[in-house]
Structure formats: structure tokens, C-alpha cells
Amino acid sequence: MSSSAGANGAPVKSTGLHVGEPAPGVKKVDPIIVADGIKRQFGGLTAVDVEHLEIPRGAITALIGPNGAGKTTLFNLLTGFDKPNEGTWTFDGQSISGVPAFRVARKGQVRTFQLTKALGLLTVLDNMKLGAKGQSGESLARALFPWFWRKEEEAIEERALDLLARFKLDGKKDDYAASLSGGQRKLLEMARALMSEPTLVMLDEPMAGVNPALTQSLLDHILNLKKEGMTVLFVEHDMHMVRHIADWVVVMAEGRVVAEGDPHEVMANPAVIDAYLGSHHDQDLGEPDTDVVTAIKELAHDDADESKH
Numbered sequence: 001m002s003s004s005a006g007a008n009g010a011p012v013k014s015t016g017l018h019v020g021e022p023a024p025g026v027k028k029v030d031p032i033i034v035a036d037g038i039k040r041q042f043g044g045l046t047a048v049d050v051e052h053l054e055i056p057r058g059a060i061t062a063l064i065g066p067n068g069a070g071k072t073t074l075f076n077l078l079t080g081f082d083k084p085n086e087g088t089w090t091f092d093g094q095s096i097s098g099v100p101a102f103r104v105a106r107k108g109q110v111r112t113f114q115l116t117k118a119l120g121l122l123t124v125l126d127n128m129k130l131g132a133k134g135q136s137g138e139s140l141a142r143a144l145f146p147w148f149w150r151k152e153e154e155a156i157e158e159r160a161l162d163l164l165a166r167f168k169l170d171g172k173k174d175d176y177a178a179s180l181s182g183g184q185r186k187l188l189e190m191a192r193a194l195m196s197e198p199t200l201v202m203l204d205e206p207m208a209g210v211n212p213a214l215t216q217s218l219l220d221h222i223l224n225l226k227k228e229g230m231t232v233l234f235v236e237h238d239m240h241m242v243r244h245i246a247d248w249v250v251v252m253a254e255g256r257v258v259a260e261g262d263p264h265e266v267m268a269n270p271a272v273i274d275a276y277l278g279s280h281h282d283q284d285l286g287e288p289d290t291d292v293v294t295a296i297k298e299l300a301h302d303d304a305d306e307s308k309h
């Protein structure tokens with residue numbers, strides 16, 4: 001598997017990730033997450049109903065689907081922020097179903113979380129320190145061995161400053177996080193997630209609210225995570241980004257996985273267009289995602305043209 005930039009500067013995609021025909025639930029050569037029979041209901045609504053899903057290790061996987069498909073709910077379940085009605089899953093071969101979020105994070109699976117109002121009132125550096133693992137529940141040990149904790153705190157601060165420099169936020173370390181632009185917030189969210197030295201990074205709509213000036217920088221940071229050996233799983237509506245950086249795409253609709261494959265295969269799959277056009281047919285949530293459908297069709301068309309040359 002290689003992840004360096006290709007001759008034309010485009011990222012080189014990881015291939016050979018699956019075993020057999022790409023279809024919902026297809027087995028992966030080296031899965032980092034394996035989920036079985038996950039169901040999450042809210043009253044009478046089934047938000048997630050995933051029979052089998054494997055996320056490939058060391059690759060970038062995009063989770064896409066129309067509004068209300070269950071993507072965020074699945075993210076919340078896998079990261080321990082919510083509990084399913086049914087289902088089991090493993091991370092790195094260990095069962096983590098029902099394990100609370102802070103323990104999941106300590107095992108190396110982290111997600112970005114949004115800069116809420118409360119976090120906005122902390123400085124950028126304090127936000128980073130919050131992302132370090134092993135910080136909660138050790139107050140007794142902290143009181144008994146202050147010298148040890150001072151050392152750990154110094155190490156945490158050093159790592160935070162290194163990461164802030166890497167994300168070009170070091171000049172803002174003492175600013176309130178609320179003063180950052182939309183794109184800088186996304187960078188801070190990603191940098192904060194890296195404080196715990198994760199093996200799997202889960203990003204919820206990394207491009208939402210980011211102005212074009214910071215888009216490339218965010219993409220590069222995500223590609224770098226893969227280069228450094230991390231696995232990335234992200235939810236995103238921007239199809240151009242999905243095609244550009246994802247090695248593998250999982251499509252959800254109405255709680256289920258309806259398609260899986262590399263971005264080219266998925267964009268050419270009629271089931272994917274149907275999922276977007278068919279969304280909301282029984283709900284009054286407004287227009288289906290026609291912009292996304294247009295983007296998918298354009299990209300599928302480009303792919304067909306490319307394959308003729």
C-alpha cells in the first residue's frame with residue numbers, strides 16, 4: 001500500500017483493500033473495525049441498521065449518504081458516544097461495543113468534536129491539552145506524585161505546541177478558540193484529536209464551513225495522517241473531496257449500507273444515485289440532495305471519459 005503523491009500531484013490511492021466483489025458488507029484484507037448487526041432506534045425510527053461493515057486499516061474511508069441516512073448516529077455508536085439497541089463491533093481485534101467514549105479514545109480510536117460554545121471560551125492551547133489522553137480521573141495519583149504529573153504536563157504542552165506549529169496555529173495559542181475562523185476551527189479539531197496519538201481518526205464533515213483558502217491545507221493534513229500510518233474514516237457531503245482523497249467509500253441510506261467500493265465504482269453505481277434521489281420520499285424534509293446527485297453524475301461521467309483514454 002502506498003500513499004505518497006503521484007506524478008501529477010494527485011494522491012496515490014490505496015488499492016487491494018477488499019476480498020471479493022465490492023458490495024455492502026464486503027470483507028477487507030486487514031480491517032481495523034468490524035461491526036455486526038448494529039441497530040439504533042429512536043422511538044419508532046430505525047436510524048442505523050447495519051448488518052456487517054468492515055473499515056480497512058491504513059486507508060482513508062469516506063462515509064457518505066443523504067441527510068438522515070444515519071452516518072452521524074453510526075459515528076456516535078462506534079466511538080462510544082451513544083449506545084445501540086443491538087450489535088457488536090471490534091476495534092483492532094478488541095471488542096469495544098458499549099465501551100464509553102473516553103476509554104475508546106484511550107485505545108486509539110478518536111473522533112473530532114466540534115468547537116462548542118464552552119470550548120470556544122478556552123484558549124487554543126487549552127483546547128489542545130483537553131485532547132491528551134490519561135487526563136481525567138487521576139486526581140489522587142496527581143496529589144501523591146506531583147513530580148510525575150509535572151513531567152507529564154510538560155510533555156503534553158510540548159506535544160500541543162508541536163502540533164499547533166504543524167497546523168500553523170502556534171501564533172494563536174493564547175487566543176480564545178472562539179476567535180478562530182471556520183477553517184482554523186476544523187484544523188484545531190483535527191490537531192486536538194491527534195493529541196492522543198490515535199491509530200484511527202474519525203472526522204465529521206471536515207470540510208463544512210471551510211473557505212477555499214484553507215481547503216487544500218485541510219486535505220493535505222488528512223492525507224498526511226494516512227502517510228503517517230493512521231486510518232481515517234470521515235463523513236462528508238462534498239463529493240469532489242470524497243473522490244480526491246478517499247481510498248474506499250461506504251454509502252448509507254435509511255440506516256443501511258447500500259453500496260461500498262472505491263470512489264470510481266461507487267460514483268458509477270446507480271444504487272448510489274437512487275439513494276440520494278429516493279431520500280425523503282416518505283418524509284417532509286425538503287428537497288432531495290440534488291446538488292450531490294449532480295456532483296456524483298459529473299464525477300461518474302469524468303471517470304467514464306478517463307477510462308476511454
Ligand SMILES: Nc1ncnc2c1ncn2[C@@H]1O[C@H](COP(=O)(O)OP(=O)(O)OP(=O)(O)O)[C@@H](O)[C@H]1O
Binds near residue numbers: 042045046069073
Ligand atoms: N437523538 C435523536 N433523537 C431522535 N432522532 C434522532 C436522533 N439522532 C438522530 N435521529 C434521527 O436518526 C436519523 C439519522 O440521523 P443522522 O444524524 O445519523 O443522519 P446523518 O446521515 O448523519 O444526516 P446528516 O447528513 O444530515 O447529518 C434521522 O432521521 C434523525 O432525525
